[in-house]
Amino acid sequence: MKRTDTSEWPCTIARSADLLGDHWNLLLIRQACLGTRRFDDFQAELGIGRNILTQRLARLVDEGILTRVEYQQNPTRFEYRLTDKGRDAYPILAAMAAWGERWLIGPEGTPLVLHHTECAHDMHAVVVCSECAQPLDVRHVRAKTGPGFSS
Amino acid sequence: MKRTDTSEWPCTIARSADLLGDHWNLLLIRQACLGTRRFDDFQAELGIGRNILTQRLARLVDEGILTRVEYQQNPTRFEYRLTDKGRDAYPILAAMAAWGERWLIGPEGTPLVLHHTECAHDMHAVVVCSECAQPLDVRHVRAKTGPGFSS
DNA sequence: AAGAGTGGGTTACATGATGCAACCCACTCC
DNA sequence: GGAGTGGGTTGCATCATGTAACCCACTCTT
Numbered sequence: 001m002k003r004t005d006t007s008e009w010p011c012t013i014a015r016s017a018d019l020l021g022d023h024w025n026l027l028l029i030r031q032a033c034l035g036t037r038r039f040d041d042f043q044a045e046l047g048i049g050r051n052i053l054t055q056r057l058a059r060l061v062d063e064g065i066l067t068r069v070e071y072q073q074n075p076t077r078f079e080y081r082l083t084d085k086g087r088d089a090y091p092i093l094a095a096m097a098a099w100g101e102r103w104l105i106g107p108e109g110t111p112l113v114l115h116h117t118e119c120a121h122d123m124h125a126v127v128v129c130s131e132c133a134q135p136l137d138v139r140h141v142r143a144k145t146g147p148g149f150s151s
Numbered sequence: 152m153k154r155t156d157t158s159e160w161p162c163t164i165a166r167s168a169d170l171l172g173d174h175w176n177l178l179l180i181r182q183a184c185l186g187t188r189r190f191d192d193f194q195a196e197l198g199i200g201r202n203i204l205t206q207r208l209a210r211l212v213d214e215g216i217l218t219r220v221e222y223q224q225n226p227t228r229f230e231y232r233l234t235d236k237g238r239d240a241y242p243i244l245a246a247m248a249a250w251g252e253r254w255l256i257g258p259e260g261t262p263l264v265l266h267h268t269e270c271a272h273d274m275h276a277v278v279v280c281s282e283c284a285q286p287l288d289v290r291h292v293r294a295k296t297g298p299g300f301s302s
Numbered sequence: 303a304a305g306a307g308t309g310g311g312t313t314a315c316a317t318g319a320t321g322c323a324a325c326c327c328a329c330t331c332c
Numbered sequence: 333g334g335a336g337t338g339g340g341t342t343g344c345a346t347c348a349t350g351t352a353a354c355c356c357a358c359t360c361t362t
């Protein structure tokens with residue numbers, strides 16, 4: 001049966017999860033953030049099947065994460081570029097990378113180091129509160145229903 | 152065929168995606184963060200099939216995100232509690248919620264509002280640089296290979 | 303001019319993963 | 333002794349995936 005659709009649930013995590021709760025989508029956005037734009041490059045870099053890639057790229061374009069741009073005519077060729085919405089998803093990936101760095105790597109150390117060109121330091125992502133700038137901890141966060149809460 | 156295993160890739164995003172790139176896992180962690188601990192509660196709150204739930208809980212326990220604790224004998228009953236590793240994944244969910252709030256909701260407003268008890272303000276998550284505390288933007292981040300880079 | 307790319311897909315097929323519903327079992331409560 | 337409760341397992345039909353082969357419109361090489 002079809003995978004459960006959570007995109008309409010009254011929870012922004014569930015809605016995001018409908019798109020981001022798919023490893024190929026996450027990896028495609030990661031690649032796009034790293035500069036990949038062409039069908040064959042995504043395919044070669046991730047080893048994803050071409051049919052699945054077609055399907056995922058279509059979904060991401062549909063959701064407004066990527067745009068399909070013609071970059072050449074005769075023959076017409078397309079490339080996939082991040083939109084603002086897609087670019088804005090990067091912090092989520094950075095947070096996942098930071099978590100993975102803390103919990104998923106062995107003694108060999110991180111495979112990838114992130115460098116922030118703004119401050120010229122190697123860094124990792126930290127998720128903080130928009131109001132007090134303190135790092136978040138589940139135990140200090142409460143969820144209340146908001147105006148858009150319904151079904 | 153089996154879904155591609157990315158847990159050994161030399162990229163912390165790919166490794167995290169192997170676990171977090173699954174909507175049920177994300178939603179289970181979310182529920183656990185909200186306080187759910189029992190099999191039947193997870194099942195009822197998410198509407199997930201019982202066989203899938205069994206399988207996912209086993210995986211999460213296996214990965215050290217949850218622990219299966221006996222909370223009663225005669226008959227023996229178990230509950231699932233977040234570990235430190237699991238609790239530490241909350242910021243990722245919070246980042247997803249913040250993104251969802253910006254891009255996935257209609258004019259009706261957010262269904263859920265987060266309240267930070269530390270500073271007593273309603274807030275949203277922001278992902279910043281560990282060194283300069285500025286919000287991250289893909290265009291200012293470069294990835295370099297680190298010590299653990301191999302296959 | 304024939305043959306080998308290149309870029310971006312589609313098709314077919316075997317096998318895994320899902321959703322759904324029914325069934326189990328060891329208690330406890332009424 | 334019949335109805336829960338909590339935590340699962342089993343079976344089945346249908347989807348989604350991985351793999352690999354095939355297409356097509358051009359262009360470049362020999």
